Amino acid sequence: MQRSNNSLVPLYSRKKPYLINLISCVLLLVLVWITLGADFSKSIYVNILGLNFRQMEGLAFIICYTIILAVSLNLSTGCLGELVLGHAGFMAIGGYAGAIFLKAVSSSITSEAINNLYTVIALLIGFVFAGIAGFLVGIPALRLRGDYLAIITLGFGQIIVKLLELFKFTGGASGLTKIPKNQNIVLYVLIVIIVVLIIFTLMRSRFGRMILAIRDDNIASEACGIPVTKCKIATFALSAALAGIGGVLFAQYNGVLLPSKFSFNYSIDLLVIVVLGGLGSFTGSIVSATILTIIPESLRFFSDYRIIVYSVILIIIMITRPSGLLGRYEFSMTRFIKMLPKRVKNISKKIAMFIKGIFKRKSSNNSKNGGNEYE
Amino acid sequence: MSEIVNQIIIGIQMGSIYALVALGYTMVYGIIKLINFAHGDFIMVACFMLYTFIIILKLPAILGLILAILITIIIGVLTERVAYRPLRKKKSPTITALITAIAVSLILENLFQLLFGSDSKMYPDLIKQTTINIGKISVSNISLITIIVSIVTMILLTLFIKKTKVGKAMRAVSENSDAAQLMGINVDRTISITFIIGTFLAGIAAIMYYMKYLKIEPFLGSNLGLYAFVAAVVGGIGSIPGACVGGFLIGIIKVLPNIMSINSSYADIFLFGLLIIILIFKPTGIFGKNIGEKV
Structure with missing residues (x-):
């Protein structure tokens, strides 16, 4: 049996890491604000990878919600060790719930501040609805063996897409349109930071170690007194709820929600990101979400072969390095500074x-x- | 009333295709405990091979059928060799194998999209379609052929697994592969044979599909595979009669919205709803307990 990763155990004094992490988060936000958010950023902008400012900005938004989705999927697939094939379904529930709320209050959006406030409320609504869905799916699914959870989540994802196409209030197959947009990149990055923070602190806690124990050996951890089913359902519901947040951000960036976007293929795209990054490594998920979003955008000619190349890489990784590129490695600012x-x-x-x-x-x-x- | 019977016959026809595909899933799962997500795509490959040989190269139909099935079998065995065997040798966890299977499926789909384009291909009838009328009930000859061929195939398969030495070896490997190896059974060869049979069944299912729909596209495998997979799980994955019953059940559920004259999208909701209900109350499926039939 593998020993749990060192990076999940606090190595240094208690207060200093918090300070360091806080400072680096603030620095990151300032950096994002300078490069993308502020009014003057267009003038200092330099052409990178052949993308212009608008493309770069768009990419930044896509990266933000992809990171949230990948990290939340990693929580259930990487840390809990259950293959989830319907993550896009939870994203859809959160996105639609948030979007319906936003549409209802769209007339009262008068200023930037109110818009941001509504965004936060929509995020909470998306979080709650997707979480409830995750809980309801998780109860029956997680009592079963591994393969069946994959099947149930797959079936769930398919049903969600079909239901969204059937219902009137979700706009049918033509989707929800005219969702009030919020394109404040600093807010997006702040939400990403909060989500990642929640997951990191969770995985460093007693609860997180329980989850890792369940992944490593289900029976042994049950024998040690860990409430396996409860832990699994809680983790699964949290993962779904965070996917709901990703869905709301997706809706707010695009302004449109189409049921076809949340198909099986999108779930697979997310899975590829998580597996490439490393099952259980959030650093890996963040890095691979960023890279796998940028590559297809900057290399247009590559897009025809994208999925074939991804799949071949996936098979090679599965055969040679089954835990993904980064394994369970986590980047730590504190360690970095200490070193x-x-x-x-x-x-x-x-x-x-x-x-x-x-x-x-x-x-x-x-x-x-x-x-x-x-x- | 006659309309309902007609719909049910169509349902049974679709069901027999699903059953043939589900048999492939169930056999592979029974022997190596792997959900072979690429199985639906083997049918797509076989359909495109049929199209290539019969429509593009204008070979005689019988030769085309044989060649198409042969190539599908080769691709299936190759997949097992290249992708699944290395994982099995390393005793990787289930999740790794599942991801690999999904990757194989994506490769096949996108490769054929690159080769043939993503638009759907239309072609004329393989054999002339006629309708047989019994009173008010009308059955097309293709429905009849499909149902008869698949039932015969299922019976032959059951006999093969129960009566022959290879079938016995397959049952042994599925029960306990280590013990089977100790008894002198070549496990790798047995698994290869399972893949050959699975892809052969996929080839037959592909011929039925090809005759029924008269239209193919590179992503047909993912949907067909999904339904067949649901059939296998509902019937009890690993069980041969389960796969057959599940297939027919799914076929009939697929035509339920037509009988009730509601939106056909409900078919999927019924289907996956049934899947979830069955998994909750009897996770091993309808025939799940029937360990003796496990292959």
Whole structure:
């Protein structure tokens, strides 16, 4: 049995990491605000990867909600070890619930601040509705063995899409349109940070260790007194609820919700992101969500072959490195900073050695030359 | 009344296709405990091979059928060799194998989309369609052929598994592969044979599909596979009679909205609703307990 990853156990003093993480989050927000959010950012913008400012901005939004979806899927698939094939269904429930609320209050949106407030309320509504759906699906599904959960979630995803196409209040197959948009990138990034924070703190807690224990050995953890079914259902419902948040952000960015978007294929796209990043590694999910969103956008010619290449990569990874690229590795700012002086020292030492080496060679050359002169 | 009977006959015809596909799922699951998500796509491959040989290359129909089934079998066995066997050798967890199976399915779908384009291909009848009228009930000859061929296939399959030595080996491997190996059964070969039979059944199902719908597209496998898979689970995955019963059941559920004259989208809701209810109350499916029949 594998030992639980070190990064999930607090290594350093208690208060310092919080401060460091807080500062880095604030720095990230400021960075996002400068590069994408502020009015003057267009003028300082430089062309990266052949994308213009609008494309970059759009990508940033897509990355934000993809990260939320990937991280929440990772909670149930990576940490809990249950394959979920209907994550897009939970996203759809959250998105539609939030969007219906937003449409109802759309006439009273008069300023940016009210819009942001409504966004937050919509997020909570999406969170609650998707969470309830996750809970209801989880109760029967999680009592069963692994394969069946995959099937039930798959069936659930299909039913949701069909129901959304049938109901009047969801706009039928043509979807919900004219959802009030909110394109405030700083808010999006803030929500991403909060979601990631929730999951990180959860996985470092006693509850998180219980989840990891259940994944590693179901029976042994039950024997140790862990309420397996309760833990599983709670995790699954939380994962679904967070997917609902992703759905609301999706709705608010696009302004339109189509049932066909939430098909099986989208669930698979999310699964690919999670598996590539590493089952159980949130850092991996974030990195691969970012990369797998940028690559198809910047390499248009690649889009025809995208899924084939993804699938081949997926099979190769599954055969050679089944836990995904990053495994269970987590990036830690605290550790990074703690290691930084050492690394800088090491590097500077190496540079010093290198320079010394050059000088030595020179001096030895000189002495040789000198010696030759004497002879 | 006669309308209802006609619809039910169509349902049974669709059901026999689902049953043939479900048999492939159930056999593979029974022997290596893997939900082979790519199984539906083997049918798509077989359909496109039929199209290539009969319509594009204009080969005689019989030769086309044989070649198409052969190529499908080769692809199925190749999939097992390249993708599933390395995982089995490493004793990977279920989730890894499932993800690999999904990846194989995506590769096949998108490869055929690249090769043939994503538009659906239309073609003329393979054999001339006639309708047989019995009173007010009308049955097309294709429905009859489909139902008869699939029932015969199922009976032959059951006999094969019960009576032959290879069938016995398959049952042994599905029961306990380590013990089977100790008894001198070549497990890898038995699994390959299971894949051959599974893809052969997929090939037959593909011929039925090809005759019924007269239209194919690269993503037909995912839907067909999903329904057949539901059939296998409802009937009890791993059980052969279960797959047959499940297939016919799903076929009839598919025509229920037509009988009740409501929106046909309800079919999917009934279907997955039934799946979830069955999984809640009897997770092993209708015939799940029948371990003796497990393959």
